[in-house]
Amino acid sequence: MAAARARRSVGALLALLLVVGLGALGAPSLTPRASAQTVTTALAGHLSGPTTVGVGLKANYVVNATGGPAIAANGTQVGNLTYQASIVGFNTTSASISPSQGVLINDTATLNLVAPNLTETLTLYVDVGSSYNGDNQSTNLTYVINIIQPIVLSASLTVVGPSSVKAFSITVELDGAAVGVVNVPSLTAGQSYPLTFSYVGAGLSAGWHTFTISLAQEHGDVVFAGGSESYSASFYVPGPAPDNTLWILAGAVALAGAVFIWATRVGGRRRSKAKR
Numbered sequence: 001m002a003a004a005r006a007r008r009s010v011g012a013l014l015a016l017l018l019v020v021g022l023g024a025l026g027a028p029s030l031t032p033r034a035s036a037q038t039v040t041t042a043l044a045g046h047l048s049g050p051t052t053v054g055v056g057l058k059a060n061y062v063v064n065a066t067g068g069p070a071i072a073a074n075g076t077q078v079g080n081l082t083y084q085a086s087i088v089g090f091n092t093t094s095a096s097i098s099p100s101q102g103v104l105i106n107d108t109a110t111l112n113l114v115a116p117n118l119t120e121t122l123t124l125y126v127d128v129g130s131s132y133n134g135d136n137q138s139t140n141l142t143y144v145i146n147i148i149q150p151i152v153l154s155a156s157l158t159v160v161g162p163s164s165v166k167a168f169s170i171t172v173e174l175d176g177a178a179v180g181v182v183n184v185p186s187l188t189a190g191q192s193y194p195l196t197f198s199y200v201g202a203g204l205s206a207g208w209h210t211f212t213i214s215l216a217q218e219h220g221d222v223v224f225a226g227g228s229e230s231y232s233a234s235f236y237v238p239g240p241a242p243d244n245t246l247w248i249l250a251g252a253v254a255l256a257g258a259v260f261i262w263a264t265r266v267g268g269r270r271r272s273k274a275k276r
Helices: 002-024 245-275
Strands: 044-048 052-054 058-066 080-088 096-098 101-103 108-114 120-132 135-148 151-159 168-174 177-184 192-199 207-214 222-224 230-237
Touching: 044 120, 044 135, 058 080, 058 120, 058 135, 080 096, 080 108, 108 120, 151 207, 151 230, 168 192, 177 192, 192 207
Parallel strands: 052 135
Antiparallel strands: 044 058, 058 108, 080 101, 080 120, 096 108, 120 135, 151 192, 151 222, 168 177, 168 207, 207 230
């Protein structure tokens, strides 16, 4: 019995020494450790802004993007969201997009487009990158913009009051619906000011349309040329070109029939002569 107890004691002592030795050698712990890798969602984004812009006019476009290594699992931004923007078209020498590169603030950046001086189709390209601690993701965003010839409303204002007029705005209506605002700077007594408004809305129906603007809010201190407080101008939108497909088909059928009749008669005459 004493010998058995001694052997068990020695075994327990050896087991204890083994555990202590493994700990000293840095043996892996069985306790699970949390992963240090940040869990993120895939980088994604989109562009927004007008799809139609007038020749030589300006427009703003908004870049929105989030995700990738720059965004932690709890939605906090821990890295950088950057972008590079460019435009491609038939002729972009008079066009520009700015800033052409930068950093997204609160997942957003605003780009300023100056349209080219000719009608064409532009494509806006924005390359968005997400990076943090050596990890990088990128995505490419595209947006098609049609550059068209705008319809321009022009009028002349004159200050008829005895004193200057503070800056004010004029609402422009098209066929009774508001379509834009023109901001007029402060004017001095007797000063004239050329007012212009460019309309680039698409989808107008064929026929006559009318712009209307009013100065009633200025209480007679400012008038249009001729002394009126309201001004209107009309323009005509032509309809689509007529579709002559049916007429062309009818003409082709008639021509084929005439050729067939002619060929039949000529053939008949030849056969008659041959019999004689």
